[in-house]
Amino acid sequence: MQKLVEGIHQFQSDIFSAKQQLFETLADGQHPLALFITCSDSRIDPSLLTQTDPGELFIMRNAGNIVPPYGTIKGGEAATIEFAVGALEVRDIIICGHSHCGAMNGVLHPEKLDDLPAVRDWLTYADATQRIMHENYTHISEETARLTATVEENVLVQLESLRTHPSVAAALARKQLRIHGWVYKFETGQVFAYHPDQGQYLPIDSSAEPASATNFPSI
Numbered sequence: 196m197q198k199l200v201e202g203i204h205q206f207q208s209d210i211f212s213a214k215q216q217l218f219e220t221l222a223d224g225q226h227p228l229a230l231f232i233t234c235s236d237s238r239i240d241p242s243l244l245t246q247t248d249p250g251e252l253f254i255m256r257n258a259g260n261i262v263p264p265y266g267t268i269k270g271g272e273a274a275t276i277e278f279a280v281g282a283l284e285v286r287d288i289i290i291c292g293h294s295h296c297g298a299m300n301g302v303l304h305p306e307k308l309d310d311l312p313a314v315r316d317w318l319t320y321a322d323a324t325q326r327i328m329h330e331n332y333t334h335i336s337e338e339t340a341r342l343t344a345t346v347e348e349n350v351l352v353q354l355e356s357l358r359t360h361p362s363v364a365a366a367l368a369r370k371q372l373r374i375h376g377w378v379y380k381f382e383t384g385q386v387f388a389y390h391p392d393q394g395q396y397l398p399i400d401s402s403a404e405p406a407s408a409t410n411f412p413s414i
Contacts, residue, residue, distance in 0.1 A: 220250075226283070227250065228247070228286070229287040229289055230275075230287070231253065231254050231289050231291065232255045232256075232262065233254070233291040233292075233293070234293055234298065241291070244379060253275075255272065255276070258298045258314060258318075259296065259349065260350070261298075261317065261320045262276070264356045264359045267320075276362065276363065280362040284371075285372070287373050287375060288372065289374075289375045290350050290357065290375070291378070292377070292379070294346065294379070296342070299324075299342060299346050301315070301318055303328065303341060303345055320356070321352065324348050324352045351376055374407065377389070377399075385398055
C-alpha cells in the first residue's frame, strides 16, 4: 500500500503538474478514440501499451476479456459498450487478449475452478471457446501452444458476442464503427491483430492501417 501512496504523491508533484492543462480540459468532457476491452490481469496496461493520454481510451476490463451476448446478463459490460458507442460515439472497439491468461487456462482446465465458483460461472461466456479447442485443436498437445490458441480463439468468440449488442450492430451497419481483435504478448511487447482476409493473427505494423475484424466470417 505504501508504494501506491508514494505513487500518488509522485503523480501530483511530477506528472500532473507537467500535464495540468490536459487534465483541466478533461473536466469539459471526454471524447475517447476507442473502446478497449481487455483482461483484468495486472500485467496489462492499455494506456501504456498504446501510449495514449487520459481521455483517449474508454476501457472495459474483466477476467478473460469477456463480452456476454446482449440480453444474457444485465451487467456493466452491456452498459459500458452501449455508452461508448451510443453516447461517446467511439469509432473503434478493440478486444485484446493476452499471453499466459489465467482465465483462458481455466477454460482449458475447468477442474482447477472447483474452489472458484464465481469464476467458473463467469467463464460460461467462453463455452464456445472451450468447445472450439476441444473439437478443433486435438492436434495441439503442447500446453503453452494450446493456451495461446485458446487466447486467440476466445478473442474471436467475444467479437461475435460483441456484434449481438444493438448499438454495435447499428453502428456497424452504418459503417461508423470498426471492431478489432488483438492479442498482446507481454513478455516480448508484441501485439498481434487478427486479419480476417488471411484468417490469422499478424504482428501490428505501425506503417499499416490497423486490421479490422468488422467483416470476418462468423465462427
